[in-house]
Amino acid sequence: MNALRRLVVLLCGSDPKLRRTLQYWAATCVLYVACIALLLLQVSEGMADPAAADKLVTFGGSGALLFYVLIRVSGRLKLAPDQLAVSQAVFSLACGMAAYAISGPLRGAMLIMTVVVIVFCMFAAKPRQTLLLTIAALAGMGATMYRMQASDPQRYPPMTELITFGYLAGALLSTAVLSGEMSKLRARLKRQRRELSEALDTIRVLATVDELTSLVNRRRMHEVLEAEERRQSDGRQGGKGACIALLDIDFFKQVNDRYGHATGDAVLRSFSSTARACLRGGDVLARWGGEEFLLLLPDAAPEDARVVLERMAERIHGMQVAGLPDRRISFSAGLATRRAGEPFADAIHRADKALYQAKEAGRDRIVLA
Structure with a gap:
């Protein structure tokens, strides 16, 4: 042959x-x-x-x-x-x-x-x-x-x-x-x-990418999480599990109300590009909805994930946005480690509770679930 x-x-x-x-x-x-x-x-x-x-x-x-x-x-x-x-x-x-x-x-x-x-x-x-x-x-x-x-x-x-x-x-x-x-x-x-x-x-891009921030959108992120679940269930994840973080831009509604939605969009774009530059190679950041973002950190222990989030917070603090010369941008985050065999939906739920605690504690902070 x-x-x-x-x-x-x-x-x-x-x-x-x-x-x-x-x-x-x-x-x-x-x-x-x-x-x-x-x-x-x-x-x-x-x-x-x-x-x-x-x-x-x-x-x-x-x-x-x-x-x-x-x-x-x-x-x-x-x-x-x-x-x-x-x-x-x-x-x-x-x-x-x-x-x-x-x-x-x-x-x-x-x-x-x-x-x-x-x-x-x-x-x-x-x-x-x-x-x-x-x-x-x-x-x-x-x-x-x-x-x-x-x-x-x-x-x-x-x-x-x-x-x-x-x-x-x-x-x-x-x-x-x-x-x-x-x-x-x-x-x-x-x-x-x-x-x-x-x-x-164009349709493929629109189906998987958020148009405003150019990040992965919520629909695509669900697919990424399902693939990560399969990867971990097959035993290919190595020695570490995965971490999930929910991020929310602090007082974003005030920015929209005071400076207008165009300035709010500029904040979202700047936040997305600055945050994405702080990620590791396999990390995935998605726009989850409004001013809320979901971060997947595969093969990461909680201390590894916190280092990424702290680096991100430092860069966001120094971020300059046109139309907001005197306003410091920050975010609150809830961080959760996916347990063995746990659906990512449950880990996200725990990260959401931790995010709520971060907001209740004064914002601009990271809380581990």
Whole structure:
């Protein structure tokens, strides 16, 4: 199995874009094989010149192999997919013109293949390139028809060739117009897909992050706590448990009432950024509601958690908020250690009681449950 995988990588590479281009090449090869088989059948029925058919088969097969090599090394040669597509289309159109010249009574079938070549280009070439290919196909096939009716009017009647060319022109020009519309549709779908992806990213952020403070929101914090519970129940928490702290900005309502909600929002933003800068690597701070915050300190003993909270309090005391030049910001905190097997909801409840005690004792302090 590994040998087969290595062979696939050797032949098709590992780059998804390269493999997609090779898939298009493989599809054209299937078309080549089908046309070669039908051409050989024409030869066996005496409808085509054997020598000319052999030359065309050799030319077509060699060209297909050459394009495989070009696609495989396109990264080194810096060949863009649309360049490769246009080159293959030109080659296929040349083969179609040669097949038309030697196919005798079945030459009209070659015109179908000409349209198919242009249709293939709709998926890789740009609209302008497809239009130029259409013009080139009409010019080349027109020249081939003119030459054949001039050199062999019995087998290629001039009026028949003229009418046939008219049908071909209508089909190719219609295909070119459809190609342009398809290209616009693809561009529109690509733009909508990009906009949808950006909208989904925004929704994910809004679903997990508090818009004002850029902290984890309450919904996301519940998920974090559940994950921490599972981690500890699996015995992966190490030698220490986890601590939970509830923080409440002191006299925040007075700030809103006296200075306005814009200043209150500025306090919340400054508090959040300053507090987050004091955390350890695995700590998670969430906005729990209003001016209340929940702090998870995994793998932390109570003394470790208190050090974090005291460092946080010191930084908050020195915090400067625009519009509050003379007001010192502080917070009260209730700290609880999660007991073995205890749901975090119970630890939060105990931390909430400790927070209430901190407020009753005069605020700006940390109380351990």
